[in-house]
Amino acid sequence: MTQNDMQEQVLAALRGVLHPHTGDDLLSAGYVRDVEIRPDGEVRFAFTLQPQDPGSLVKQARSAVQAVDGVERVKVNVQLPQAGTQAPASAPARPRPTPSPKPSGGGGGLQPGSVPAPTPKPGILAETDHVVAVSSGKGGVGKSMVASNLAAALADQGLRVGLLDADIYGPNIPRMFGESRRPRVTGGKGTEMIEPLEAHGVRLMSLGFLLEEEQPAIMRGPLIAGILRQFLEQVDWGPLDVMVVDMPPGTGDAQLSLVQTIDVDGAVMVSTPQAVALGDVRRGVKMFERVNTRVLGIVENMAGEVFGSGGGEALAEEMGLDFLGRIPLDPAVRQAGDAGKPTVLAAPDSPAGQALAKVAEAVFKALHTAKAAGASG
Structure with missing residues (x-):
């Protein structure tokens, strides 16, 4: 079978998957794009997933393509619609918030020696008293665990707490809270709002609620910034005493986008005892200092604890x-x-x-x- 023949069969398979609410096929409705057939039998395509869509859509698309003769592997780049872009025709149009101000320095990230002053947008999280960012210089140090326990402990004291999973590439909050439901979308066309889920007294929002289990999120910085804006502007958080934000590890677009979108009262840095991890934490602390965000302190995780095996x-x-x-x-x-x-x-x-x-x-x-x-x- 030639690559052209396989491409035709793959496209036909995608046309055979219908949206359960509209009856439109995924290809014609614009959910699937950038279909690529590789010589080794690998098929790649992008899938724009709306928050109100059933989670089975991606799985159905993947299974349909995998069933095509000659297909060895299927890789799906699942994305949320970026703010200001047109949603697929079969889905309600998303609100289009005003883009956040761009950082100074001319680049897409933090420039060495620059001090881009945060310019939070008015009205975002207006009913939230305090925002705390939990961050780390590197992955694997237990940052999400600290963020989850911080939020749960505050809620246990009777505070109204929200937990935003801004770790787009590794959204672990759903598993840590034992929650796998999909958020509900309320409101009319052009005024849709996403209702956060709630578990253990904490209001939750994570990209993990919108993806299939173990589905990787493959996206670039501008799209990440758009998703974070959606989670801040288009989620009906309600009145909160504290918003805890689980940041992605390291220093980059997500951290910069957050402090330029909302007022962050302080950052908590998580580290393990090793010098390698501590060096990365130092860089993280300096990053927050450069954007004029207070660092509340450092949490040392995995200090002397014995791990399991197997x-x-x-x-x-x-x-x-x-x-x-x-x-x-x-x-x-x-x-x-x-x-x-x-x-x-x-x-x-x-x-x-x-x-x-x-x-x-x-x-x-x-x-x-x-x-x-x-x-x-």
Whole structure:
């Protein structure tokens, strides 16, 4: 089968998926675009998902394409409609908020040495008394866990609390609150508002509520900024004593967009004890200082705690991947990292040093296996 033949069949499969509310097919209605057929049988396309659409639409589109002969893999770039763009014809038009002011310095992100003053838009979160951003210099330090527990603890004290999951690439709040429902959309055409979900006394909004489980969010900075504006402007948060914002890790467009859209009262930085993580936190603190946002303090997470094991191996088996090794919790890793020297060099005879050496060997073998498979294919 030629690529042209496969493309025709893929497009036909997408036309066969109908919107349950309108009866329109996904292709004609504009939900699916940028369909790409690759020589290795991989199919890619973008899917613009409206908050009011059933979550099964993406899954149905993926399954329909996967069933086409010759299709090996299907990758879907799920997106929310960017503010100011036309929604698919089968969906109610989205409100078009005024774009947030652009940062000074001429670039799309923070410029070295610049101090872009926040210019929050009036009226956004007008019924919210305090906004706290929970951030980290890098991923994997437990930032979302801290944000979730902070929000829940405040709500347990009788405060009215909202939790906005601004970690667009890794929206973990739904899982942490055990919530998987889709938000309701209220209001008439042109005045739609999204109702936040509520769990454990906390009002929640996350991109994870709008995506299929384990569906990655693949998007660029401007689209992320648009989604954050939607979550701030088009979600009916109601009166809140505290809004907790779970930021994406690092320093970039999301952080800059937030402080330029609303008044942030302070940021909480989350870190692990390692010097590598602390160095990233330092950069995060300086970023907030440059945009004139107060840093309330630092939370040290995973300090001396003992982790379980076996999760990585179970996940590898579940996904059909090789398990490359397990690194035990070993003080040598922290000591070597803080000293600026890899464990396999600083402590090669330690349990972690030996395990890391075995992992390196497994990776090297896997590289050769993959290269050989590619050459034969």
